[in-house]
Amino acid sequence: MTATDLGDGIWRIVAPLPFAAPKSVNCYVFESDDGLTMLDCGVDSDAGLAALWAGLETIGGALTRLIGSHLHVDHIGAGRTIVEKTGAQWMMHETTAEDIPRYNDWSLRATELAEAASAHGASAEFITSLLNNWERPDWYGTAIAPTDPIADGDRVKLSPDRHLEVMYTPGHQRNHVCLVDSRTGLLFSGDHVLPRISPFVPYTGPEHDHLGDYLNSIERIVDLDATLTHPAHGVEIERGSERAHQIALHHRRRLEDMLDHLTNGPQTAWQVMESTFRPNLSFLQQRLAIQESLAHLEHLRRKGKVRLVGTPAAWQYERTGR
Ligand SMILES: [Zn+2]
Structure with missing residues (x-):
């Protein structure tokens, strides 16, 4: 099946991804008065693009708008290729442009992350792997700035009586948006809300509280009373707001766990990671787990529950007793 008709002028195209998990991304297409509007487009690979073009042909009509939910390869890797081929408007959140250099040049992010991980107790082996494992596959494509930046509350008009409302939902990435028809x-x-896994929350330095942003954005979904929800990966979610509530609880439990691990004195973020996550993580899993741990610890620090002790080259987190 190249495109699935979801009714009410909405279609889903499932584009394959070159990873073990997730194996595919859901691209949603909305019929509109002036052509088709698509949310997300997958990676810039032959297999991914073939699925998209076949799906769009089944639906019929020209692609006039491409909206990216956020600047991750499995969502917008093919963005530039598609925009250049179709002339579609390219819409992403207005903060996206700032992150484009990091998307296009991995060494920037690798260096930042290596410095942070090293200051927070990571093993020398991990740091070496981090600096040597950033080969950038072709299917990443080259990201370009949106031609039509969007912001919270914007309405993407499909017809005189129908629009997609933009909800700015930072956390998983600071430029993430959801849409409501x-x-x-x-x-x-x-x-932002996925059926089975809790979305990854990154660490990009002490000036950002990505977990705090994520929990605020998740609260907005809880308040929305969303029922049927269409995520970017996996099957549809019957009760979106309930799922959002579950994910919020998962993070609250993890925050409590981390505080517990600090009961017997200060620890590095790397030690907290080792006691919070299961043992024998692969390098890739460690790369995600250290960021998740730092995102949680930094959130606790903002809340006044922990403080940093040590030096900028060797930090530890300590409970404040609050
Ligand atoms: Zn993502």
Whole structure:
């Protein structure tokens, strides 16, 4: 099946991804008065693009708008290729442009992350792997700045009486957006709310509280009372707001766990990671787990529950007793 008709002028194209998990991304297409509007497009690979073009041909009509939920390869890797080929408007959140250099040049992010991990107790082996494992595959494509930046509350007009409302939902990434269809009330949640896994929350330095942003954005989904929700990966979620509530609880439990691990004195973020996550993580899993741990610890620090002790080259987190 190249495109699935979801009714009410909405279609889903499933584009394959070159990873073990997730194996595919859901691209949603909305019929509109002036052509087709698509949310997300997958990676810039032959297999991915073939699935998209076949799906769009089944639906019929020209692609006039491409919206990216956030600047991750499995969502917008093919963005530039598609925009250049179709002339479609390219819409992403207005903060996206700032992150484009890091998307296009991995060494920037590798250096930042290596410095942070090293200051927070990571093993020398991990740091070496980090600096030597950033080969950038072709299917990443080259990201370009949106031609039409969007912001919270914007309405992408599909017809005189129908629009997609933009919800700015930072956390998983600071430029993440969800869409709500004004006609059906359906929520298109990108990676913000996923059916089985809790979306990854990154660490990009002590000036950002990505977990705090994520929990605030998740609260907005809880308040929305969303029922049927279409995520970027996996099957549809019957009760989107309930799922959002579950994910919030998962993070609250993890925050409590981390505080417990600090009961007997200060520890590095790397030690906290080792006691919070299961043992024998692969390098890739460690790369995610250290960021998740730092995102949680930094959130606790903002809340006044922990403080940093030590030096900028060797930090530890200590409970404040609050
Ligand atoms: Zn993502």
